[in-house]
Amino acid sequence: MINNGVKLLFLLLLVSGLSFMAWGIRDFGEPDGEVSMYDETSGETYKVKRTAMDDHFIESSQSKETSTNNAVTAIVFDYRGFDTLGEATVLFAAVTGVLVSIRHALKSRSKPKGGVKR
Numbered sequence: 001m002i003n004n005g006v007k008l009l010f011l012l013l014l015v016s017g018l019s020f021m022a023w024g025i026r027d028f029g030e031p032d033g034e035v036s037m038y039d040e041t042s043g044e045t046y047k048v049k050r051t052a053m054d055d056h057f058i059e060s061s062q063s064k065e066t067s068t069n070n071a072v073t074a075i076v077f078d079y080r081g082f083d084t085l086g087e088a089t090v091l092f093a094a095v096t097g098v099l100v101s102i103r104h105a106l107k108s109r110s111k112p113k114g115g116v117k118r
Contacts, residue, residue: 035047035050057071057075
C-alpha cells in the first residue's frame with residue numbers, strides 16, 4: 001500500500017505540472033479588428049471585436065457551397081463535420097437506448113404474470 005506522503009507528492013507534482021502547462025498556453029483567437037454594429041432595438045451603436053475567421057463564416061455560411069439556411073447550421077454540419085458526426089452518433093445511440101428501455105419496460109408491464117389462460 002502506498003503511504004499518504006507519496007500520494008501527496010504525486011498530487012502536488014500533477015497540480016504544478018498542469019499549472020505550468022496552462023500558464024504557457026499561447027493566446028488563441030484574439031480579435032484583430034473592431035466593427036461597429038447597430039442595435040435596432042436600443043438604437044445604440046457599439047463596437048464588436050471580430051477575427052478574420054468570423055468574417056469568413058459570416059460571408060460564406062449561406063453560399064451554394066454549404067447549402068444551409070443559417071450560419072449555425074453551416075458551422076456545425078459543414079465546418080465541424082467529423083466532430084459533429086461523432087456527437088450525432090453518440091446522441092443517436094443514447095436516444096435509441098432510452099427508447100429500447102422504455103419499450104422493454106412497457107412490454108413487460110403489459111404482460112400478465114401467470115400467462116394467458118384459455
